[in-house]
Amino acid sequence: MSPRSFLAAALAFSFLTTGCVAGTTGASESSASDQPFEGEVEFWTINLKKNYSAYIDGLIAAYQKQHPKVTVNWVDVPGTESATKLLAAVASGDVPDAVNVNSIELGRFVPSLEPLDAYFGTAELADFQPNLVEPLRTGGKLYAVPWYNGGAPVAMYRKSVMGKVGFDPEKPPTSYDEALALADKVHDQAKVHGFNALPDHNTLRYYGIELISADKKKAAFNTPDALAVLEKFKKSYDAEGIAPGAVSKDTRNLPQTLDNGQIAFKATANAAELLNLQKNAPDVYQDLAVTPPVRMKEGGYLLLAQQAFAIPRASKQKKAAAEFIKYFTNGVNQLAFCKIVPIYPSTVSSAKDPFFTDVTGSDPMSVARSVIVKGLPELKYVPIGTAKDAELGELLSEEVRAFITGTKTAKEALDTAEKRWNDALA
Missing domain, CATH: 3.40.190.10 (Periplasmic binding protein-like II)
Incomplete structure (x- = not known):
């Protein structure tokens, strides 16, 4: 590419x-x-x-x-x-x-x-x-x-929306928990969805959760900490801090985006998205405040x-x-x-x-x-480290979407994802 x-x-x-x-x-x-x-x-x-x-x-x-x-x-x-x-x-x-x-x-x-x-x-x-x-x-x-x-990733905030909730671009969220709280606040006060991300395997890494055993043979993410992460995102999704279209499998074409003005920020993003905004949504581009993104629990950013x-x-x-x-x-x-x-x-x-x-x-x-x-x-850069990294990531995302939409509980979603990972790794 x-x-x-x-x-x-x-x-x-x-x-x-x-x-x-x-x-x-x-x-x-x-x-x-x-x-x-x-x-x-x-x-x-x-x-x-x-x-x-x-x-x-x-x-x-x-x-x-x-x-x-x-x-x-x-x-x-x-x-x-x-x-x-x-x-x-x-x-x-x-x-x-x-x-x-x-x-x-x-x-x-x-x-x-x-x-x-x-x-x-x-x-x-x-x-x-x-x-x-x-x-x-x-x-x-x-x-x-x-x-x-x-x-390294960046964060992007629409100044016209974030100004309504007293957002200070010099003090952006430094963790996903802070970003979720801000998303809920934005929807409550500005009536705009905060952001459009669901937790995936990389999000779990930001919370310091290990994905796989040291020998790369077993899933390791099915923990109380991971369950708590899913519950936090579900709470924000239900409160519409997270945009409803975030459950779409096609993450490249989500219904609510910065481009169409239906979300207020991205807590972590690739800077290349700015090129698309500059070309396709110049008014939004000029309205952006760019800041450092959320960080991993132990510090740093995930490539x-x-x-x-x-x-x-x-x-x-x-x-x-x-x-x-x-x-x-x-x-x-x-x-x-x-x-x-x-x-x-x-x-x-x-x-x-x-x-x-x-x-x-x-x-x-x-x-x-x-x-x-x-x-x-x-x-x-911390890959899962198997020959099936892409497949494993999507297997977990499928189960997270099932939980967010109410088809499964968080425990059922993690249990199923763990089994599917172990089957794939076997």
């Missing part, structure tokens, strides 16, 4: 079917030390050629000039076909040498990927933000290196996904692929990409550039950039 699509869809789960990818072993494997730094490197990205050819072609040309023995063959794969094509490549043994992978999908491909520790040592990883590198390890081994992400690069185990050009990935993802090149598309880097040096640190202006996008950059060091 394109960087802009990636940002806009950051709260959505992968559309892909689940299942592990078998590893590829045999004569095609070789170690870091016995491969020449030359030859053709097949390099895959996801849906970038249409809008960003000049940037990527420029990087490839510059790299090949520096390394005349290396030819980089760039293959851009449509977003809807990226996993299918990689699955087919792994099955056939004819794999790309460097491949762009969405972190949500990384777990299912790990068995067919090359551990990168022999290619990316401490020095090579020094400029990457550690909080983005560590989640890409499985069993102590590094299977991908980070590229770009949607940045829902990041784009990364991996090397298939069957590649015959692992060393050359690793060297090109180092170049492609270095701080200078990530900064250049961030200047042409609203994404955020995984490198510390990029985030320290004046482009991010010397942000001026009071418009929502400018304020959002400042909020995001300050939040980057506090980002936490």
